[in-house]
Amino acid sequence: MDDRTARERVLDAAARLYYRRGIQNVGMVDLRAESGVSLKRLYRLFPSKDSVVEQALLRQHETWDAWLAAAIDAADTPRDRLLAVYDMLARWFSHDDFRGCMFINSFGELGSVMPRVAEIVRAHKADFQARVAELARAAGAPAGLAPQLAILAEGAQTTAAISGTTDAARQARQAAEVLIDTALPRPDAA
Structure with a gap:
């Protein structure tokens, strides 16, 4: 998966989770699990x-x-x-x-x-x-x-x-x- 696809997957996951659970109730580990993007890559894409x-x-x-x-x-x-x-x-x-x-x-x-x-x-x-x-x-x-x-x-x-x-x-x-x-x-x- 290239960086653009990974970024889109993270943002899709963030939109779903933030909307459903609230922003403060969603951590980077939740975004990793929902998006399938590794934590290392997630932090490289979003500091x-x-x-x-x-x-x-x-x-x-x-x-x-x-x-x-x-x-x-x-x-x-x-x-x-x-x-x-x-x-x-x-x-x-x-x-x-x-x-x-x-x-x-x-x-x-x-x-x-x-x-x-x-x-x-x-x-x-x-x-x-x-x-x-x-x-x-x-x-x-x-x-x-x-x-x-x-x-x-x-x-x-x-x-x-x-x-x-x-x-x-x-x-x-x-x-x-x-x-x-x-x-x-x-x-x-x-």
Whole structure:
């Protein structure tokens, strides 16, 4: 196995284990066992657990962006693109292994003691808000709509993780529809 493959296996294992058990409950020995990469090689690829955590979060950011882009690209109208966010959340919440947002979980677990984790999480959330703002602008909505829609999505993630149901995605989507329909100019109001 070359270094690239080994690195991917470690990051896959880290994402699974960190998401399922929490970052502090997973050591390098656990990553070795889950990935099949020797401890010596693991430390050569990632000099510390902190570096694995950072890379796993950065990789998860890319995964989230791909999910979001696919959902948005499948929608036909500007309004539907805004609502696609909640449809994507509903699909994600229905996965058997759904445990909430890895970024929110990581921030809660390590944000106060690992500044780099807090920085990565803040950047991820800022990127999401910027994406929603872009969609709102494209729909002709006022700037104030985007943070409201982002908060609905964030709240839905936390609520779904705690409740263990997908209801939060549907409820957030319904609230988003009300906000969007109130904010968007009506085509017949000319």
